[in-house]
Amino acid sequence: MPVVPLRKMAKGQKGVIHKVNASGELGRRIRDMGLVPGTPFQVQGRAPLKDPVAIRVRDFTLSLRNSEADYIEVEVEEIL
Amino acid sequence: MNDSQSYLIALAGNPNCGKTTLFNAITGARQHVGNYPGITVEKKEGYCNVNGRQLRFVDLPGTYSLTAYSLEELVARNVLVMEKPRVAVNIIDASNLERNLYLTIQLFEMGIPVVIALNMVDVAEGRGIEINADELSRKIGVPVTKMVARSGRGKDELLEETLALAEKNPEWSPLNISYGSDIDPVLTEMESDIIAAKFLTDLYPPRWTALKYLESDEEIIKKGAAADGGLSAKLEKTVARVTDHLRKTLDTYPEAVIADHRYGFISALLKSGVVRRKHETDRLYLSDKIDQFLTHRFLGPVVMCLILYGLYYFAFTYSKIPTDLLKSAIASFSGFVEGSLPPGPLRSLVVSGVINGVGGILGFVPIILFMFLGIAFLEDSGYLARAAFMLDRVFRIFGLHGSSFMAYVVGGGIAGGCGVPGVMATRTLRSPKERIATILTVPFMNCGAKLPVFALLIAAFFAEHEARIMFIITVLSWGTALVISKVLRSTILRGPTSPFLLELPPYRLPTLRGLVIHTTERAWLYLRKAGTTILGISIILWALMNFPQFPNERKEAFEAQRLRIASVLTEEQRAAVLAEAKSGDALPPELAAIRSQILAVDHAEAQATLRYSIAGRIGTGLEHLTQFCGFDWRTNVALLGGFAAKEVIVSTLGTAYSLGRVESEESLTLSEHLARDPSWNPLVGFALIVFCMLYSPCFVAVACIVKEAGSWKWGVFSILFNTAVAFLLAILIYQGGRILGIGV
Numbered sequence: 001m002p003v004v005p006l007r008k009m010a011k012g013q014k015g016v017i018h019k020v021n022a023s024g025e026l027g028r029r030i031r032d033m034g035l036v037p038g039t040p041f042q043v044q045g046r047a048p049l050k051d052p053v054a055i056r057v058r059d060f061t062l063s064l065r066n067s068e069a070d071y072i073e074v075e076v077e078e079i080l
Numbered sequence: 081m082n083d084s085q086s087y088l089i090a091l092a093g094n095p096n097c098g099k100t101t102l103f104n105a106i107t108g109a110r111q112h113v114g115n116y117p118g119i120t121v122e123k124k125e126g127y128c129n130v131n132g133r134q135l136r137f138v139d140l141p142g143t144y145s146l147t148a149y150s151l152e153e154l155v156a157r158n159v160l161v162m163e164k165p166r167v168a169v170n171i172i173d174a175s176n177l178e179r180n181l182y183l184t185i186q187l188f189e190m191g192i193p194v195v196i197a198l199n200m201v202d203v204a205e206g207r208g209i210e211i212n213a214d215e216l217s218r219k220i221g222v223p224v225t226k227m228v229a230r231s232g233r234g235k236d237e238l239l240e241e242t243l244a245l246a247e248k249n250p251e252w253s254p255l256n257i258s259y260g261s262d263i264d265p266v267l268t269e270m271e272s273d274i275i276a277a278k279f280l281t282d283l284y285p286p287r288w289t290a291l292k293y294l295e296s297d298e299e300i301i302k303k304g305a306a307a308d309g310g311l312s313a314k315l316e317k318t319v320a321r322v323t324d325h326l327r328k329t330l331d332t333y334p335e336a337v338i339a340d341h342r343y344g345f346i347s348a349l350l351k352s353g354v355v356r357r358k359h360e361t362d363r364l365y366l367s368d369k370i371d372q373f374l375t376h377r378f379l380g381p382v383v384m385c386l387i388l389y390g391l392y393y394f395a396f397t398y399s400k401i402p403t404d405l406l407k408s409a410i411a412s413f414s415g416f417v418e419g420s421l422p423p424g425p426l427r428s429l430v431v432s433g434v435i436n437g438v439g440g441i442l443g444f445v446p447i448i449l450f451m452f453l454g455i456a457f458l459e460d461s462g463y464l465a466r467a468a469f470m471l472d473r474v475f476r477i478f479g480l481h482g483s484s485f486m487a488y489v490v491g492g493g494i495a496g497g498c499g500v501p502g503v504m505a506t507r508t509l510r511s512p513k514e515r516i517a518t519i520l521t522v523p524f525m526n527c528g529a530k531l532p533v534f535a536l537l538i539a540a541f542f543a544e545h546e547a548r549i550m551f552i553i554t555v556l557s558w559g560t561a562l563v564i565s566k567v568l569r570s571t572i573l574r575g576p577t578s579p580f581l582l583e584l585p586p587y588r589l590p591t592l593r594g595l596v597i598h599t600t601e602r603a604w605l606y607l608r609k610a611g612t613t614i615l616g617i618s619i620i621l622w623a624l625m626n627f628p629q630f631p632n633e634r635k636e637a638f639e640a641q642r643l644r645i646a647s648v649l650t651e652e653q654r655a656a657v658l659a660e661a662k663s664g665d666a667l668p669p670e671l672a673a674i675r676s677q678i679l680a681v682d683h684a685e686a687q688a689t690l691r692y693s694i695a696g697r698i699g700t701g702l703e704h705l706t707q708f709c710g711f712d713w714r715t716n717v718a719l720l721g722g723f724a725a726k727e728v729i730v731s732t733l734g735t736a737y738s739l740g741r742v743e744s745e746e747s748l749t750l751s752e753h754l755a756r757d758p759s760w761n762p763l764v765g766f767a768l769i770v771f772c773m774l775y776s777p778c779f780v781a782v783a784c785i786v787k788e789a790g791s792w793k794w795g796v797f798s799i800l801f802n803t804a805v806a807f808l809l810a811i812l813i814y815q816g817g818r819i820l821g822i823g824v
Contacts, residue, residue: 023333025149026579028295031339032145033581034179039343044368048377049473052482052580058178059209061368061584063469065476068579 002079006043006053006069014042015074022071034058035072086127086134087246090159092187093171094180095142096462096585098199102171102229103139104597106239113601122504130239135246138165144179146186148299151507160192161283166246169238171197171229174204174211175586177355181346184220191254191285195242196224197234203586207365208358215353230591254285259341263294263334266322270294270315277311280304293319295335367586371466380470387463391494392550395450402446407749410439425626433622436734438615442607447535448528449603455494456598460590464489465582472580478562479569481509482580484518492525493558498602499523499781503788511578516789517568520798521561523777523785526553528602529726533772536730539751541765541823557773564805617724618731624695625717625736630688638685645677690736695720709771709810710764719771725778763823767814774806 003018017039020030034057035041041057054063093099103111107126124139140159141152148154160168168187172180187194198213217224223241227234258264270290274281280289280303292300293315304312319334326332374383414435421427458464464486472482484506485493491502502522509515526534534553542549569575646654649671657675690696691713698720699713706716718732734750754760776799777785786795817823 019331020336023336027333028145028147028149028335028339029579029581031336032147032149032182033583034182034343036336036340036343045371045375047375047470047473048380049470051473052469052582054371054375054469054584056368058176059207060176060179061371061586063472063580063582063584065472065580067577068581 001075003073003075004079006072006074007066009043009074010080011043011045013076013080015076016040018073018075020072026068033062086136088136088138088163088165089242090165090168091137091139091171092156092168093142094144094183096583097171097173097180098229099142099171101591101594102197102199103137104593105229105232105235107137130243133243135242145183147295148297154299160190166249167195167242168192169195169197169242171199174198174201175207175209177350178346182342185342185345188255189288189291191252193245193250194222195245196222197238198224198226199229201226202228210356212354219349254288256287257341257345259338262322262326263337266318267291270318273311277308279308279311295338370587375466375470384467384470388494389551391454392547394454395447396546399447399450403443406446407443410443414439429622433619436731438618445603447531449599452599452602453595456595457590460594462585462587465584468582469584476577478566479517480565481514481578482582483509487518487522488525488561491522492527497525497527499527499777500784503781503784506788509578513573513575514578516794517565517573519785519789520568521565523781523798523802524557524561524774526557526773530772532727532730534769536751537765537769540754541762553769553773560774617721617728621695621721621732625690625693627693630692638681641681642678645674649674709767709814711768712759715768723776723779726772729772761824763814763817766823767810770813771806771810774809775803777802
């Protein structure tokens, strides 16, 4: 399956977390929110200025900046 | 009831899981809000009685985790370790089980006896998620009670389970889960070293300490280094070895592996028989549908502006009747006291100092109540998080963070907050530079204390356009705050941005109880301030304005002037002039002219008296500077008083004008007075609004800034810097307006 950074995903697209490349504070925050490898999620939408992005993961909605989404690699069915 | 008969219970849970609702439902009015010593994270405590036993609840800050990531997390952890509650009630959002259990696992790792309150089962069921509480309880080995905190369903069972566990008083037993073949052996090795050296074992379970070393937890490592530097260094070396190994083999970190295994443990728990889903998981919920509209690219920002405008409309419209009633009640009380006390310093103190001072503030309680109610509604409904989501991109431009929005709003971004909690709310920001930039700009927001000043000036000069002016004021304060923070972030506070990661909780209709508690809590704080600080300040200012006493020879000079004017009158005419003051009967034109000459002398004397006082002298001295923005010495005196608390500006102006008021004039409200005063016009009014909005924070806020920013230098900076900004902008408005001929 192709792997893309979360930033590149389109609204409504689904994926599974492949890897989180962040360490330290950002990494810890990402993991606290349940974004660990193997977690499925769906891109819910983006803020009016295209950033941050909102995703639906583990039955809740999480928003994160594109610059943070860059650290998250996602397995997707196909690259949109 | 003494302490031995009551049990301390901690209430732990994620943000947005209904923890506050449950706390309110359990403790009702029997709660106390304070601060943790030395820091300003809110500490809520309350109690309830169950079967004749008292349960004392401490409401831990809502956190996702128990790392040392934020002050809230540290506080939650330290309460568990230091105060050793008998039981932790862990409240979990049933519709969001996996992530909520992440905190539960960390409570288990510490070993505290836990009772689980499985909240919002109704919401979960509505979403087709069914949870088998008995099965969950059996698998994790702690009691699980299904409940709905909003309606109180399941509350009694929860309290009984809690009491039962507290009475059993089990030993703390940390849960040992496997973190995989790379971590486990190291963890065991570290654990035995820790046990052998009794390293921090009086505070923490040994395995937990080892785990925190592996997670590079700053607080624990610091404590460890202080307790036993040698062992601490050895543990850190071990961690470095594992870290290096994990980097080389799996390109990951120990803390990532630990988190993965915690989530793995949770998945395994929930795998069979605990959760049953009726629908597909990617179904759109009502909340998502609302979001498609409220965070829509084009509609979202428009709706946001409408919501803010609507809030003002709501607050101003509905507070009008109670405000008018309260004001007339205060006016007639003031008149009654004035009539029943003999003239002299005591009457002056009571009427001018106390009643007009404090009464002026009480008159604004209704509007503040309505504002607080509106903000509480937006906060509890989940809308504020969306606003942060939509605005983060904008905030980042100015070197801030979406969460700065929360601090701004609490501080008065939607008018009616308070700079003190606003400054405190910045602690959700981790980057010190973003935080200090937010701390320094939060006081530009329109806190509840500035509202009376605005309301006064709006009533005097912009009565027709209340909502519109308030909207302009809001936009202006935001604009200034953002521009100034950009300036700060690109000069003295230059540095990188911090992570955003914000949960967008499902929209919920706020509970009435929650709104009432929230609103009355804030209104009570405001009233208490009015009753204590502001009462004291009013009296001090009254003294400043009355002392030193006007010298007798100057009093005599004014008296001589009056006699000279009156000398042309017959005895009879003199009596008629005096009587006019009381009866209001019209005088013949020639007598009326003389009467107004005498009044002019009275007025001049009153002004000279106030000007002679200490406050008058300071204010007059400052006129050299403030003439450029159109403020006279009376305004300056009021602004000086405003450093104590912004509401004092209103009460000081009130005192200043009632001192200057001539006895015979019909009683005018202060705003009518200003509207008629020739030295005032809408332009001066607006320049003063802007100055009040931006100048030095009140001393309570300054004290808070010093504490939060960690240095008194930032406090001094905020006083001087903010006043300079306010002064420059007020000059710009006043001079610009005069050149363009607007509002003069």
